[in-house]
Amino acid sequence: MERFMMFNDRPIDSFLVMQLSDLAQTLARSRRWTVEFAAHSGVHLAKQTIYVSQLWDVYPLPDKERAMKSDVALRMVGTYRHTDAAAVRAFRRTAEAQRLPKLLKQLFSFAEDLRLEAVCERERPGLKRWFRARRRLHRRYFFQQWQANRTRGALADQFLAAMYLRLTADSPLDDVPLAPMADGAGQARLEALWPQFFDASSTAETARWALAVVELMERVLPGDMVNAYTSLPIVDHDEERKMTLHDLKRTDPLENRDTLNDSPSGEVHRQVLSTWHRETSRTGGNFLRFELERGTRTGMFGDGARPGEDGDQALAIVQGTSRPTKRNEYGPEAHASFGDHPSTGNGAPYGEVNRQAGLVLLPTSPPSPTHLEQYRTKQAAVAPYRKRLVRVMEQWLEHQRSAWRTNLPAGRLRKQLVPFFTEERPRLFYKKGEPARRFDAVFGLLVDCSASMHDKMEETKTGLILCHETLKTLRVPHAIVGFWEDANEATASWQPNYMQMAISFRQSLEPSSGPSILQLEPHEDNRDGFAIRWMTEQLLCRPEAQKVLLVFSDGEPAAYGYEQNGIIDTHEAVVEARRRGIEVVNLFLGRGADDEPTRRTIENIYGRFRVFVPHVSELTDRLLPLLKTWLQKSL
Known part of the structure; x- marks a missing residue:
């Protein structure tokens, strides 16, 4: 990173x-x-x-x-x-x-x-x-x-x-x-x-x-x-500072004691201070508070407050189980987070470090005409790679079907009977190859949508389209999900983690699926351990025997309160997934693959199951042998 x-x-x-x-x-x-x-x-x-x-x-x-x-x-x-x-x-x-x-x-x-x-x-x-x-x-x-x-x-x-x-x-x-x-x-x-x-x-x-x-x-x-x-x-x-209700309601006195006599005929000047800045993703729903320590006492009362409602937050610094109100503005992400906000006391199903992390599923929206046009362009670019891999796999399947197994102790008697006279225990039988089988595999593709992926996302989408088109042609179900954590909304008690389902298992084999991959965009932070545990749950629900989890990332995890424990939590999530029969492989993208400390960190997380791609343009060439290996193992 x-x-x-x-x-x-x-x-x-x-x-x-x-x-x-x-x-x-x-x-x-x-x-x-x-x-x-x-x-x-x-x-x-x-x-x-x-x-x-x-x-x-x-x-x-x-x-x-x-x-x-x-x-x-x-x-x-x-x-x-x-x-x-x-x-x-x-x-x-x-x-x-x-x-x-x-x-x-x-x-x-x-x-x-x-x-x-x-x-x-x-x-x-x-x-x-x-x-x-x-x-x-x-x-x-x-x-x-x-x-x-x-x-x-x-x-x-x-x-x-x-x-x-x-x-x-x-x-x-x-x-x-x-x-x-x-x-x-x-x-x-x-x-x-x-x-x-x-x-x-x-x-x-x-x-x-x-x-x-x-x-x-x-x-x-x-x-x-x-x-x-x-x-x-x-x-x-016992001597650590504890915040009490008095601290929250404290009002510091002004440094000066002068007052201003209000005049009925006086002119009142008001100034509107905008709360939007370039780090926010939307202009509504922001809270701005000032603590005035200098000024003049007046008899004026502000009229900017609105009547309260049952779903209001008790304090602006606490993101609890509040609901949107009629007198405020919330974006679609806020509405989704309100619906998926976890209740307290449910334990930590995604790890102790992720106890306060909340899951927010974003549904797939219809692709725009621009996305459709871009998808056709990228689809044509990866077509040669897709055809080459599909042809190799189909030839391998045909070879498996037509190949004869000889020197067997039972089966059909072959024509060459010389070993009957020359060997003590001759093997004179053979069997024809079994009928062609389909690939008994399922793939889960996790895409790091953190801000550091802004210069790699386009090439990453090309690699995702290659995977999708190849697996769709071979009739292998798969899912592509982008994940990130919203740093602007993250607090000590609530860290929203968004999962954008670009392609679901159910839609992966449909002819029209694919353009929604282009909706993945870089956002904020990444909590990799949380996302890997969630995708592990989805793969374990699938009936296929071969389960593969492929993580597209460009560095170590970074999120709210995740700096020191993020690497450990991600490694534990990888170990848990492998213990349950899921192959987890990381594709490290970017120039950081040449940095020795970064390489060691990624190796500590994923072990020997990691692929370094210093230049994102090499992603398609690195994916082909991986897909071939996994598909052959599924048979």
């Missing part, structure tokens, strides 16, 4: 994320735990989520895998089972009242992690190699930070790095000076205090040790830390 600006746009190794998720669920003995990436490692007990640190992304793959797995093991075996959440909350409140809260929190976090690493190694000795790699990478990182902070004069950051190096040192020769900025008496007290960490056997004792160390350093350090290297191991959901 082409992007003009990239912020933290790192490729996600879907197989590695699945390994981490499986590891977390195995250690927790529960399928509800999930793994996400964050700036620092931690565990959210309420959400049942483990956060893996992004610090490890810069290291080579073997070290990166061991360090990320150590994050999961540390949080699940250590923090989840051996960290006192009440002690962590009490420590958080105590730290906020100190003069150096950042240093205190980070020192406690590293100390608690080191204590838990020893606990994990005792309970599960097999984790030692992961924690050794973790400490090695951390020591290398903090030695660099110790040198850099000593140069720039960040004394609190320098002290934290030195303390971690001292706590993880394997030899007295590896020691670095803890507090060279302190006087001799302070250094002596610190040298006597820091080894007491190894006597800590609980979260509360670790907290008391960290408080004692920071209390001693408060007299030496002029200020708190500049950087954040870690955070508390348990994410405190």
Whole structure:
């Protein structure tokens, strides 16, 4: 997928994320735990989520895998089972009242992690190699930070790095000076205090040790830390901001107190501000709200509001199960989405990540005269390819029908009887070929209609027409569906996903079918896992033995809240479909096929069942051998 600006746009190794998720669920003995990436490692007990640190992304793959797995093991075996959440909350409140809260929190976090690493190694000795790699990478990182902070004069950051190096040192020769900025008496007290960490056997004792160390350093350090290297191991959901009804109804006062005396004869000036912009697909049904903080108080009341109705939304920011009203304007897509809006509490049939994704089926509309003319042009362009494939398949069928099978133990006696005298167990019989059979196959073609397909859609339509004309000639049922997600309407509670049925299974073999393919156009985002699961359901309802799902796409999925989990969800959807007997193949379109990270991402999603087409003009040549292989397998 082409992007003009990239912020933290790192490729996600879907197989590695699945390994981490499986590891977390195995250690927790529960399928509800999930793994996400964050700036620092931690565990959210309420959400049942483990956060893996992004610090490890810069290291080579073997070290990166061991360090990320150590994050999961540390949080699940250590923090989840051996960290006192009440002690962590009490420590958080105590730290906020100190003069150096950042240093205190980070020192406690590293100390608690080191204590838990020893606990994990005792309970599960097999984790030692992961924690050794973790400490090695951390020591290398903090030695660099110790040198850099000593140069720039960040004394609190320098002290934290030195303390971690001292706590993880394997030899007295590896020691670095803890507090060279302190006087001799302070250094002596610190040298006597820091080894007491190894006597800590609980979260509360670790907290008391960290408080004692920071209390001693408060007299030496002029200020708190500049950087954040870690955070508390348990994410405190009780202190997260919760939006209340008062927050929603809040009205901030004006900054000034002046008022305007209304005059009956005064002239009132009104200005209409349009709500349409080029990102919207229609001009009606938009909500525009202003929060005025400066202005003059008047006695005027606005008359722009309309009477409410039963189907109105309670708030403009919430897209609930509302219905169109008589005093508003809605387009055809909004009417379709209202009719298909899912009710709450029905679970997640299309995956947990797609719990809030709603299915909106768009029916096929009659093709326009322009589409009919364009279809005839493209149909003539793909006719040679269609004829070649049909001729090959018909010749192969005829060969299968007329070929004789010889050297059989039973059947018709052949004329050559010499093997009866020369062989110990002669095979003297033959059978004629079976009568010609038709192809017992069904095809589902999913087309990515996201905005990134705008420069590839025309050539993609040519490939779709080739598939349709070939399968229609060979009497193989198929369906062609375009999918996209409307980014303008997507919210945290409702993400409309449109499925445009260009050609249905029922209409695929009709002579007049085909021009509706040209109605597919690029729109917004793409939620591939959702679309693949939906098409899998449609194919499983078909009676044919050979089921093929072909996905036309030009990159990784991207939709509302789908950035991190989109690759994983799509891969899981592909694995589920293959487990149920459906062959899923991706046709990757565009110049991104030459990019190594992109190729690896697509391979992680679809495995070896993917075809890269760097130039869309090569699509027809790549489709011919695929169709031939699948049709032969259907017999």
